[in-house]
Amino acid sequence: MYLNIGIDIAKDAHEACILDDEGKQIGRYIQIKNLKSSIEKFIERVESVSNRLNSIPRIGMEATGIYWYAIYSELSKHYEIHAYNPSQVKGFAAVNIRGSKTDKIDAKTIAAILPFGEAPKTCYGDKKRMELKEYCGFHFKLKSNVANLKKRLIRNVHLIFPRYDQMFSSIFTKTSIAILNEVQRPSDMLGMGEEKLYEFYEKNEQKSLQS
16 A cells, blocks of 8 residues: 655645545645654654554655755655656646646646556656756756857947858957957947958957967
8 A cells, every 4th residue: 555645846845635545545744844843744754654554655856956855865765756747737737637737736737647657757866867957958958058149249330230151151250359359349449440450450360279
């Protein structure tokens, strides 16, 4: 006999719901703060209920952002954990539950998913693997942000300096960036004069080659 426990993840405090094997809710919803002491208190509550009903606890949670790592790290030392994508929970709720979305409904929904076949078990026992996954996601996001910023800069430069991009293999070369830092308008560039502009170009090209 299983004790099905659903946890809806949030930044500061999570919501948990406990169901028996027949889907009946046991007690009220439980708030778990993102603190070790609060998680330990929750474990004591789960142990008390499981001993009373002679049942095996299994826990499902919504893997939302980074906020589930801490509670997962503690609970996985004691229980079988199943992590669900938020879209899986929403899909199950849309088919099986009527009403508006709230945290409490989500926690109960996650608990209700557990008995349906073999739920996907999650094993993130390797902390380095979890950290690497998070860093890779962060790196990808940064690359995407940089790409978008470059597109905006190219667009803005084209508005101010038409055909400027044809002067360089890339407007992001050190010489090009140095020129853009020096002059803000085409008239400023013309004001430098051909000889001064050439000297400025040569000077920055040498710096670029040396670096």
